[in-house]
Amino acid sequence: MSIESIMGDLLVHAPAMIIAIPLLGAFLTPIISRINGTLRNVFVISIMGLTSLFVGVLANDIFTSRVIKTYVFGGSQELTSPVVRILLEIDALSMFMAMIVLIVAFVAVIYSWGFMKEYTGLDKYYTLVLLMTAGMFGMVLTGDLFNFFVFLEITSIASCALIAFWTTKGESIEAAFKYIVISAIGALFVLFAIAILYGQYNALNIATLASVMKYTFLDKVALVLLVGALAMKAGIVPMHMWLPDSYGRAPASVTLILVGATQASLYGVFRVCFTLYGKSLSLTNNILGLEDGFPLALGTSLGILVVLLAIVTMLVGVFMALKQSDFKRLIGFAAVAEIGYMMLGLGVALLSIEPTGLSGSGLMALKGGIFHIFNDALDIGLMFLVAGAVYWATKERSLDKLGGLARNMKYTSIFFVIGLFAVAGMPPFNGFASKLLIYESVFQISPILSIVAILSSIMLLAVFVKVFHSVFLGPAIPKFKNVKEAPISLLVAMIIISVLIVFIGIFPEMFLNNIVGPATDALVNYSGYIDAVVLGGM
Amino acid sequence: MDKRTIIGSIFFTIVLVFILFAMLMTHPFGDISESDMDDTIIENCQEETGANNAVTSVVFDYRGFDTLGEATILFTAVAGVILIFRRVLHD
Amino acid sequence: MIYNIPFIAVAALILIGLYAVVFKRNLIKIVIGITLIECGVNLFLITLGYREGGIAPIFTNLPSGTSATMALPVPQALTLTSIVIGVAVLALMLALVVHIYRHYNTLDAREVRRLKE
Amino acid sequence: MTEMSKVVRTITSLSFPFILIYGLYVIAHGHLTPGGGFQGGAIVASALAMIIVAFGSKWVLDRIKEKNISLLESVGAICFILLAFFGLTYADPVFFKNFVVDNPYLFGQVVTDNAANINTAGVIPLMNFAVGLKVIAGLFVIVLVLAYASTAMEGKK
Numbered sequence: 077m078s079i080e081s082i083m084g085d086l087l088v089h090a091p092a093m094i095i096a097i098p099l100l101g102a103f104l105t106p107i108i109s110r111i112n113g114t115l116r117n118v119f120v121i122s123i124m125g126l127t128s129l130f131v132g133v134l135a136n137d138i139f140t141s142r143v144i145k146t147y148v149f150g151g152s153q154e155l156t157s158p159v160v161r162i163l164l165e166i167d168a169l170s171m172f173m174a175m176i177v178l179i180v181a182f183v184a185v186i187y188s189w190g191f192m193k194e195y196t197g198l199d200k201y202y203t204l205v206l207l208m209t210a211g212m213f214g215m216v217l218t219g220d221l222f223n224f225f226v227f228l229e230i231t232s233i234a235s236c237a238l239i240a241f242w243t244t245k246g247e248s249i250e251a252a253f254k255y256i257v258i259s260a261i262g263a264l265f266v267l268f269a270i271a272i273l274y275g276q277y278n279a280l281n282i283a284t285l286a287s288v289m290k291y292t293f294l295d296k297v298a299l300v301l302l303v304g305a306l307a308m309k310a311g312i313v314p315m316h317m318w319l320p321d322s323y324g325r326a327p328a329s330v331t332l333i334l335v336g337a338t339q340a341s342l343y344g345v346f347r348v349c350f351t352l353y354g355k356s357l358s359l360t361n362n363i364l365g366l367e368d369g370f371p372l373a374l375g376t377s378l379g380i381l382v383v384l385l386a387i388v389t390m391l392v393g394v395f396m397a398l399k400q401s402d403f404k405r406l407i408g409f410a411a412v413a414e415i416g417y418m419m420l421g422l423g424v425a426l427l428s429i430e431p432t433g434l435s436g437s438g439l440m441a442l443k444g445g446i447f448h449i450f451n452d453a454l455d456i457g458l459m460f461l462v463a464g465a466v467y468w469a470t471k472e473r474s475l476d477k478l479g480g481l482a483r484n485m486k487y488t489s490i491f492f493v494i495g496l497f498a499v500a501g502m503p504p505f506n507g508f509a510s511k512l513l514i515y516e517s518v519f520q521i522s523p524i525l526s527i528v529a530i531l532s533s534i535m536l537l538a539v540f541v542k543v544f545h546s547v548f549l550g551p552a553i554p555k556f557k558n559v560k561e562a563p564i565s566l567l568v569a570m571i572i573i574s575v576l577i578v579f580i581g582i583f584p585e586m587f588l589n590n591i592v593g594p595a596t597d598a599l600v601n602y603s604g605y606i607d608a609v610v611l612g613g614m
Numbered sequence: 615m616d617k618r619t620i621i622g623s624i625f626f627t628i629v630l631v632f633i634l635f636a637m638l639m640t641h642p643f644g645d646i647s648e649s650d651m652d653d654t655i656i657e658n659c660q661e662e663t664g665a666n667n668a669v670t671s672v673v674f675d676y677r678g679f680d681t682l683g684e685a686t687i688l689f690t691a692v693a694g695v696i697l698i699f700r701r702v703l704h705d
Numbered sequence: 706m707i708y709n710i711p712f713i714a715v716a717a718l719i720l721i722g723l724y725a726v727v728f729k730r731n732l733i734k735i736v737i738g739i740t741l742i743e744c745g746v747n748l749f750l751i752t753l754g755y756r757e758g759g760i761a762p763i764f765t766n767l768p769s770g771t772s773a774t775m776a777l778p779v780p781q782a783l784t785l786t787s788i789v790i791g792v793a794v795l796a797l798m799l800a801l802v803v804h805i806y807r808h809y810n811t812l813d814a815r816e817v818r819r820l821k822e
Numbered sequence: 823m824t825e826m827s828k829v830v831r832t833i834t835s836l837s838f839p840f841i842l843i844y845g846l847y848v849i850a851h852g853h854l855t856p857g858g859g860f861q862g863g864a865i866v867a868s869a870l871a872m873i874i875v876a877f878g879s880k881w882v883l884d885r886i887k888e889k890n891i892s893l894l895e896s897v898g899a900i901c902f903i904l905l906a907f908f909g910l911t912y913a914d915p916v917f918f919k920n921f922v923v924d925n926p927y928l929f930g931q932v933v934t935d936n937a938a939n940i941n942t943a944g945v946i947p948l949m950n951f952a953v954g955l956k957v958i959a960g961l962f963v964i965v966l967v968l969a970y971a972s973t974a975m976e977g978k979k
Contacts, residue, residue, distance in 0.1 A: 089910065092917035096903065099686060103899040106693075106892060149679045150909070150918035151662075158650040162679045196704070200697040207690050214683065222783055226683035229790050230690060233797060237694025240801060243701060246808030247819050253732070253801045260739050260794050261726065267787060268719075268746050272636060274780070275753040278648040297636045314621055321820045622727035633719055637712040644757040652754075652777035656762055659778075665853040665943035668762035668775070672782040673858065674946045678918045682906060684786045684860075685953055688960045689899050691793035692892055695800045695964055699971045703888060765854045789860060796964045803968070807975050 083133070090134040091147040091164045094174065095213050097127050102206035109199035117189050120202050124182045127209075131171075131178050138171045142594055144608040146219065155609055159281045165219025167605060168594035172446070173216035173343045175591075176453050179576070180336035181209040183569045187461060188329040190565035191468055201241065208234035208333055215340045219609065221270045221352075222280045224344065225263065231337050232259035232309070238330040239322045251321040258308060258318045265305035269298040282352055283609035286602060291356035296374050302348045303378065309341040311415050313389040319415075320396070320408030328464020331404070332457045335411065339449050342418060346446070346599060349378075349426060354602030358429050379426030386423050387525060390416030390532045397539050401475050403466065406543060407459045410499060410536055414452045420529060421445020421514050424521055434600045437520040442599065444513030447592045451498070451506045451580070458495035458573045459540075462488055465562040465570070466547060475546050482548040484559045489548040491570045496544060498577050500537035506577050509584035711752040718745030732805065732812045736798045743791045747784050754780030824973075825878040834876040841869035849954035853943035859950040863957025870962045879969035888970075891963040898956030905949055 086093075101123035109116040138145060146155065147164040155163075166174075185205060192198060207230060214227030236259070240252035273295070274280055277288050289295060311319035319338070323331050349357065357375035393413025400406035421441045428438030463473075465488045472478055482489040498505035501512075511533060519526040561567075580587050598604070641647060655676060656668055665671040673681050696703070718741055725738025754777035762775040802812070809817050825831065845866035852858030874882055909919030 089915070089917065096907070096917060099682070100900070100903050100907075102686075103689070103896050103903060106896045110893075148916070150675055150916060153916070156654075158654060160651050160654050160676050162677055197697050197700040200693045200700070203693050204690065204697065207686060207693070210686070222677075222786075223680055223683070226680055226687070226786065226790070229794070230683060230687055233687060233690045233694060233793055236797060236801075237690070237697050240694075240698050240804070243698055243804060246805070249698075249801055249804045249808060250817055250820055253798070253805060253817075256794065256798055256801065257726070257735060257739065260798070261742065264739075264742050264746050268633075268749065271746065271750045271753060271783075272640075274750075274783075275640060276648070278646075278651050278777075280651075280779075292639075294636060294639050297632050297639075300632065325820070619728070626723055626727050629723055630720055633716050637709075637716045640712055643709055643711050643752060644755050644759075646753075646756050646777070649756070649777060652779050655778055656775050660764060663943060663946060665946050666764040667853050667855065667858075668764070668778040669781045669785075669856070670853050670858050670946055670950075671943075672778045673785060674949045675918075677779070677782055678906065678949070680782075680786050681949075681953070682903065682918075684789045685899055685902055685956055687790050687793045688957065689895060691796045692895055692960045692963055694797050695967050696888065696892060698797075698800045698804060699967050702971045702974050703967065761856065763854075763856065785860060792961070796968070799968060800971075803972055803975065 086130065086133055087137055088153075089147075090130040091145060091166055091217060092149070093130045094127060094134070094217065095164075095210055097130070098123060098206045098210035098213065102203050102210065105203045105206060106199050109202070113198065116199065116202060120185055120206065121189075123206065124178075124185055124209075127213075128178055128182060131174055134166065135171050135175060138166065138168055139590060139594055142168065142598075144598070144604060146608060157610070158279065159284055159609060162218075162220045162223050163281065163609065164217050165283060165605070165609060166217055167598035167608075168591075169343070169346070169446070169596075169599045170216050172450070172591060172595040173340065174213060176339060176450055177209065177212040177216060177336050179573075180332055180453055180457060181205070181212070183457070183461075183572055184329040184332045186565055186572070187332070187464070187569035188327075188565075190563035191329055191464060192327065195241075197241070201238070204234045204238050205330075205333065208238065208337065212333075212336055212340045216343055219282050220280050221273065221282055221285070225267050225270060228266065228309075228341070228344070229263050231340065232256070232263060235322075235330070235334055235337055239326040239334075241327055241330065242325070245325070248325040251318070251325040254318045255322045258315065262305040262309045265301045269301040269305070272298045272301075281609060282347070283606045286352050286355060287606045287610045289353070289356050291353075291360065295353075295356065299348070299353055299374065300378075302352075303345055306341050306344040306348065307382075307385075307419070310338050310345065310419075311412055312385055312419055313392050313412070313416075316389065316392065316412050316415075319412055320405050323408035323411060323460070324402055324405035328404070328460050328467065331460040331464070335453050335457050335460070338411075338415070339453055342415070342449060346422065349422065350442075350599050351602050351605050354600075355606075357426070358434075358602075375426055375429060379423050379429075382419055382423030382426060383521075383525065384423075386416045386419035387528055388416075389413065389419060390529065394532045394535045394539070397536070403473050403475055403478070403543070403547065404460065404463045406475070406539070407456065407463055410459070410539065411452075411456045413532060413536060414448075414456055414499070416532075417511065417514055417529065418445045418448050418452065420518060420525075421448065424514075424517055427521065437517040439596065439600065440513055441517035443588070443592060443596045444510050444517060446596055446599070447510035447513065447588065448507075450592070451510045451577075454573055454577050454580075455495055455498040455505075455507055458491060458570060458577065459499060461566070461570050461573065462492045462495060465566050468562060468566065469559045470556055475543060478547045478553075479550040479556075480548070480552040481556060481559065483552060484556070485548075485561050487567055488562055488570070489544075491574055492544060492548065494574050494577060496537070496540040498581070499540060501533050502537070504578075504581050506580035506584065508581065509588070711748065715745050715749040715752065718742070718748060730814045732802050732814060732817070735814065736795070736802060739798070740791065740795060743787070743794075747787050747791070750780050750784045750787065754778075825881060826876050831876050834872055838869055838873065841872070842866055845869065845958075846954075849950055850947070852950040853946045859953030860957055862950075863954045864961060866954075866958045867961035867965070870958070871965045874966055874969050879966055879973060882966060883970055888963050888967055891959050891966070895956050895959035895963065898952050898954075898959060901952035902949060902956065905945055905952060909945075 211230035308315040397409035424441035501507040722741030759776040848857035849862030
């Protein structure tokens with residue numbers, strides 16, 4: 077066996093292994109943690125390392141050759157018609173999301189080593205972290221709708237159990253209950269929509285469904301149910317209340333993965349709008365006249381609705397963040413506002429979708445939205461990690477009681493400054509590049525919306541500057557005199573994310589051309605996605 | 615009327631309309647227009663998997679990956695329940 | 706028209722469940738509501754798989770050479786998966802309700818509100 | 823939950839083996855008759871739940887720790903995913919390949935005459951056993967922990 081053949085085998089089976097290895101690791105963790113706690117931590121990190129090997133091999137291949145990879149489970153790799161087996165279909169967008177999931181999960185595991193040390197129940201904790209990672213990988217890589225639902229449920233059940241980790245506090249349990257109710261209902265509506273599609277076309281494969289879609293009334297019902305349920309899971313107003321609750325009450329390492337899980341739901345919205353319904357929406361959009369008695373096409377009205385909700389989401393997130401006194405809850409509301417930016421990109425793209433495809437401001441908005449998914453995961457993630465480090469050191473979460481920590485926690489306060497500027501979209505950091513794309517494209521639709529978006533960004537800056545002042549600056553509080561700097565694993569986790577933030581902030585063009593650009597092209601090019609699976613194309 | 619009732623009523627009404635329409639528009643019970651995928655499975659399942667039970671061959675062979683996910687969900691639930699009650703169990 | 710009764714039952718189950726989730730205050734009733742929605746969706750999936758005059762898709766001891774119409778196997782497999790998922794969600798929700806009762810001494814959703822706006 | 827009356831306990835002990843055998847039968851014949859790992863596992867788990875109801879969860883927990891049951895569940899899950907991984911080691915490797923089918927050994931036969939031959943279906947019966955073990959252990963531990971926790975919390979009040 078030469079090196080090339082081994083690498084070829086790795087590449088062929090990489091899609092399945094990315095999901096299967098964290099699963100195997102999760103099943104093995106309860107057995108290994110009976111031996112020794114340190115061994116368990118090493119094992120979990122090495123499982124993550126193995127997964128990142130496969131992700132790296134596959135990402136390298138997909139971003140250089142820009143082909144769509146498929147992997148058929150249990151049968152020959154040759155695609156048949158009709159597609160009966162489950163298949164994974166991986167294009168540049170899936171790979172982009174898989175990279176986010178990998179970064180988030182890897183950093184969270186490193187962070188947990190120091191952060192969770194003193195608590196009991198760590199064997200189950202690490203099991204659930206691995207399960208959640210596998211679930212998110214499954215959500216972003218799969219090419220089958222029902223499979224997407226199954227992984228959506230794995231992710232939400234695992235995250236619910238992790239939110240309730242601190243069982244001695246009633247608040248965590250309450251947040252977890254809210255989360256499970258919202259996600260159970262959302263997932264059931266997703267399943268209902270899948271059943272509607274299955275009943276009409278007798279197919280579950282995304283590409284097959286997209287190619288045979290007739291865009292009947294039932295399909296529109298399914299579209300609204302899918303987008304509504306997944307947007308609810310992504311935390312859009314008016315269904316945003318679970319998000320700050322659960323972000324605020326989960327352990328910080330779990331919150332970081334939860335950010336990734338929210339992004340995976342958002343990926344579902346993007347996939348449904350532009351791939352599953354891409355053909356139908358682009359052929360019917362922007363055609364004036366009566367369609368089923370409605371004066372507007374469904375895609376356009378959905379676009380208007382999403383833009384409005386996105387603006388409301390931003391404003392609600394920012395204004396609620398202003399009056400919070402709980403550190404992590406405040407960042408949770410900032411996360412709600414950030415979701416608004418991504419939704420704004422999606423809404424503008426939906427508005428400007430045309431029979432010839434997407435171009436001009438729509439494409440730019442979509443690019444900005446997708447780029448912002450990555451940046452949001454890093455920025456908000458870093459803020460939560462800093463909040464977690466402060467909690468680790470002081471065991472205090474109220475902003476009124478914290479103060480003067482910059483003396484004892486120098487590195488942590490530097491990381492907070494980096495995260496602060498990145499979240500607010502200041503030039504040398506990564507948030508600037510993606511927010512600028514969104515502002516520019518929104519400006520061409522409506523200048524007022526663009527101004528609202530910029531204003532809420534500035535207000536986010538103000539909120540975080542206030543937090544920085546009250547937590548890290550100010551007079552030293554005697555209670556926190558002996559506070560120590562966060563342990564090494566927390567610092568390593570924060571360094572990894574900060575380096576990525578600064579790197580992307582300095583070279584946004586490189587990142588945009590090599591990773592975000594292909595991902596956006598893959599999302600817009602629905603016929604390529606269909607051709608990769610359906611024989612004979614469209 | 616608190617906030618939850620109002621939002622709930624709007625949400626409920628929208629879903630009510632959607633589901634009633636969806637149920638009215640679905641094909642009549644038992645009258646299936648498209649069945650390509652399932653017919654392929656029924657025809658080939660004996661030769662390909664050797665199982666006489668088409669449902670089992672779907673569960674463990676054609677859609678085996680879903681079953682892995684399903685088994686994982688049960689595993690997740692057990693881990694979650696034990697995690698939540700860890701203090702009660704080890705007092 | 707009699708043939709569409711399963712779909713009416715689906716709509717009824719989902720709507721009753723949703724009503725319980727949205728308007729009821731008792732946490733156990735909310736859990737029951739979610740289970741009802743899930744039953745409705747499962748019923749919808751399984752009714753989609755019925756074919757007029759079809760038999761169960763099992764070949765065991767079927768007389769050789771007969772070509773009977775068979776019900777679709779895939780919805781049955783999907784329903785099986787969905788039922789197990791439902792059990793998992795139910796177990797976790799009940800575990801949380803038990804804990805909430807311990808912390809708050811009540812099952813009224815209006816009083817389980819330590820997380821304010 | 824405390825233990826119930828002697829009548830209940832006796833009837834439970836009498837009917838337990840029959841339910842157990844019926845569940846195992848459903849698991850073993852999953853590829854021939856309606857049923858399979860999940861359904862049979864649920865039947866066995868209901869028998870175990872009956873034991874918990876009749877004898878009390880504390881009685882059961884004194885005899886078997888929930889840690890060990892959940893370990894058993896892990897073993898079932900590992901068997902299942904390893905069966906899927908073994909598909910990678912055979913000719914024309916694919917994850918989840920039905921690698922045992924069409925060979926002369928255990929479960930390898932392919933019949934097309936609709937006979938009820940248990941020695942068929944390749945990897946499916948093996949997966950049925952793995953899933954059956956998993957479901958038995960999983961549902962048992964869920965019911966046991968929930969029953970014990972609600973009893974223990976009532977005692978504290």
